[in-house]
Amino acid sequence: MHTVAILALDQVVPFDMAAPMQAFDWTRLPDGRRPYRVRLCAEATEVRADGGFGLRVDRGLDALAEADTVIVPGCSPDAPPPSAAVIAALRQAAAAGTRIASVCVGAFVLAQAGLLDGLGATTHWVAADDLARRFPRVDVRPDVLYVDNGQILTSAGAAAALDMCLHMIRRDLGSAVAAHSARMSVMPLEREGGQAQFIVHEYPPVPRGSALEPVLEWIEDNLAQEVTLAALAARSGMSERTFSRRFREQTGTTPLQWLLRARVRRAQYLLENSDHPVERIARQAGFGSPTSFRERFRRVAGTTPQAYRAAFHARALAVPEPRP
CATH class of the missing domain: 1.10.10.60 (Homeodomain-like)
Structure with missing residues (x-):
């Protein structure tokens, strides 16, 4: 059975965390068996979620070493940076060949761990410029739903996490199983639009009173x-x-x-x-x-x-x- 470990960092965004949990947990093989084992893990037993509530997590960072896939959800803009222990655990998982994916601004954590250096990556379009500025070795692609580099994947906003998860399920188990998972999530297996984020492109506002x-x-x-x-x-x-x-x-x-x-x-x-x-x-x-x-x-x-x-x-x- 394929183990998916979802890493809950401090002030994790609940939807970023729950979307992949549900997508993999709802997946079934044609004979009804579950192909994925989903585990929530964290550095501490109690984690604050963005939204004013707490989570109690039974599994620690050692769960990353036991996982076949690790998913890093996004966190609140006010969240502290990931600890040295978290960065080390992600690097060790990557070195072991574990598939690692991020949801939304979870890409910043992968970038901080050096896992996106020299790779294409995406995040929510609002944060794309910041990601490119802070991590110039990352090829930031703000106009796609997800980027698959093989071992390392990144997705845009929270809804795009479902697209990325369905893509991984299809890669693992084929289109028929992925199509069933898509129906369970009440969404198409692949969205139209060239897998593009639908962005309203705005330039920074000109200061009031400017000559322009x-x-x-x-x-x-x-x-x-x-x-x-x-x-x-x-x-x-x-x-x-x-x-x-x-x-x-x-x-x-x-x-x-x-x-x-x-x-x-x-x-x-x-x-x-x-x-x-x-x-x-x-x-x-x-x-x-x-x-x-x-x-x-x-x-x-x-x-x-x-x-x-x-x-x-x-x-x-x-x-x-x-x-x-």
Whole structure:
């Protein structure tokens, strides 16, 4: 039987911990047998969970050495860093060939242990920049649900942990068993959208009162129109060169990139909240053609406009009329 050890660190996120526990615990072989043994372990017998409650854990770090798979859930942003004992136990497990996976910001723990050096990895898109900054030897991929390097896997937000777990189950036991586990979790075996995180890409806000604030508001109000660098510079009372330099200093990007991201954000909103055809949305968001819109949307959002709409379109609930 394959043993899965889930490591509960201080201030563990409950859903990050429970999602893999349930996914593996619900898995059944065609004859009804359980292929996985799920064990919760921790450095101490009592662990604080993010959410204001505590956990009592019977198994210690030695459970990692006995496991075939180790999963590291994410923890609260206020959690202390993992102890030297935890880092040592993870490194020993990796050296022994144990499969190790992280959920959400659990990737930071694997990175701190050096297990992600030179590898591709993901985490929740909100934390991806921080992961890349703190661990430059990690190839951070913020636009996917999970990354499988063979022995080491990482997943994005908590829901993506289920995608990663189903992927591991399919790798271990085949598609039929994984499909049954997916049905038990009430989710598809593989989500559409190129396994992309659906991200609303935002740049850091420009400080209130900045000279650029009126220009950015004007861009948002005129996305469907032709917007040129010369027009933006003129509205700011600057030369194009000075405007471009100031823009990058205050936003971290170029005027063109800001404009394109703003247009994609407008398209995301329209895909979520309207039934307009993609061609019309392309025009409303200011793209010159549906083809250029689809290419830019896929580059920024990691999926097609149609797949994004299928995942996020707001569907009105049908309310039956009251009986007379």
